[in-house]
Amino acid sequence: MLHEPAAKAEKDAASEWKAKLGIKMFWLYCIIYMSFVGIAVFSTKTMQIELLSGANLAIIYGIALIIFAIVLGLIYNHLCTKKEDEMNKDGETK
Numbered sequence: 001m002l003h004e005p006a007a008k009a010e011k012d013a014a015s016e017w018k019a020k021l022g023i024k025m026f027w028l029y030c031i032i033y034m035s036f037v038g039i040a041v042f043s044t045k046t047m048q049i050e051l052l053s054g055a056n057l058a059i060i061y062g063i064a065l066i067i068f069a070i071v072l073g074l075i076y077n078h079l080c081t082k083k084e085d086e087m088n089k090d091g092e093t094k
Contacts (some may be wrong), residue, residue, distance in 0.1 A: 013087045018080045025072050032068065036061050 012018075039046050040058065047058040 012084075014080065014083045017083055021079060022076065025076055029069060029072060033065060036065060 039061075047056060047061075049057045051057055051060050
């Protein structure tokens with residue numbers, strides 16, 4: 001039994017734009033993550049500061065990093081979908 005692809009694969013006109021956006025978002029996350037690591041290595045007392053209900057900065061910052069990564073992924077998906085739709089619309093009218 002031979003299966004055909006569910007959708008016809010075509011050239012992605014937005015791939016270069018999406019790659020550049022992904023790299024920019026990656027570096028943004030890296031900078032924020034490096035600040036977390038920097039605080040943890042060079043200022044361990046700062047990470048011990050209690051913020052919310054006994055949770056210290058290390059816990060809050062770590063959870064915030066996870067949430068930030070998810071939000072960045074959702075933003076990336078939204079922007080890429082918008083750009084793909086825009087480029088496909090432009091391609092149809094030309």
